[in-house]
Amino acid sequence: MASARDVQEIYGGTISMNRNTLMLLGFLAVLIVIAYLVMQKPGEKSSTGEGEYLISVDSLAVDRVEIKSPASHVVLVKKGVEWFMERPVAYRADQGSVAQLIHEMKLLERKSTVSGKPEKHSVFQVDSTGTQVTTYETGSEKASFVIGKMGGSYLESYGRLASSNEVLLVSGGSPMTFNKAVKEWRDRTIAAPARETIRDVRYQYGDTVFVLAFTDSAWMVGKDSTQEWVVNNLISTLTNVQADDFIDAPAVRSSKPSAQITYAGTQITFFYVKEGDKYLVQCSSTPQWFEMQSWRANQILKRKSDIIKNVR
Secondary structure (H helix, E strand, O other), X not given: OOOHHHHHHHHHHHHHHHHHHHHHHHHHHHHHHHHHHHHOOOOOOOEEEEEEEOOOOOOOOEEEEEEEOOOOEEEXXXXXXXXXXXXXXXXXXXXXXXXXXXXXXXXXXEEEEEEOOHHHOOOOOOOOOOEEEEEEEOOEEEEEEEEEEEOOOOOEEEEEEOOOOOEEEEEOOOHHHHOOOHHHHEOOEEEOOOHHHOOEEEEEEOOEEEEEEXXXXXXXXXXXXXXXXXHHHHHHHHOOEEOOEEEOOOOOOOOOOOEEEEEOOEEEEEEEEOOOOEXXXXXXXXXXXXXXXXXXXXXXXXXXHHHEOOOO
């Protein structure tokens, strides 16, 4: 049988152990409180709103989008079923780029609230250094938000509703979609005839002229047979001739063109510019001048020897 001293030692040890456990639990509770307070500091994630979309977008009702950034101010307006750029220059918009813009606006999703203090806007570039996008439906402003710097991945970025001070981490859209250069919002198509309308292609290099023509179920250059794969690639390229940039000021060019091609009722003239290894391009269907890099122009500017079959 345990003596009174033994019982006292057992209970005393138990009490001491319980006291140590309570002290440890209290210390852990203090750490939890400190961690919570730290998480509430501006610039760190404090709450979540995952599953909520940043804005509501009716893709059929949107008829105007304004995109303001330190580099540019672009205004896109829907006329009928097509989109046009209204600012900084009046021009047909790239329909695919506008469709992607509207689609990605619909996908923007709130991941978390990062800060609610205005002084943090510059840190995440959701102030005047960011890109502000404003949408309109039937002529009235519908939503406005600012996209700032990229988050942890290329599909995450920091954003803010224009009417709120809250900095949000948003996902679902690439910041690159909203930060395009002006030229990327413009339709860079120079010529795009239907393939079946191309029956012949006339080339002129100075005094040298030859014609690639579809005759008796085959493409020929005069009496010379052609390389089928070369012609197929060429015709495909001619159905979608794209520029690399636009020349809105009067073009400075040499007096004589480097090359000229005529097909499907369209004439395209090329002026080579050694500086930059590029061409200034003019199309008969538009007064607009274009710029095209040599590698792209070379897909079109074929010599007779490039097209005909080599006879051994």
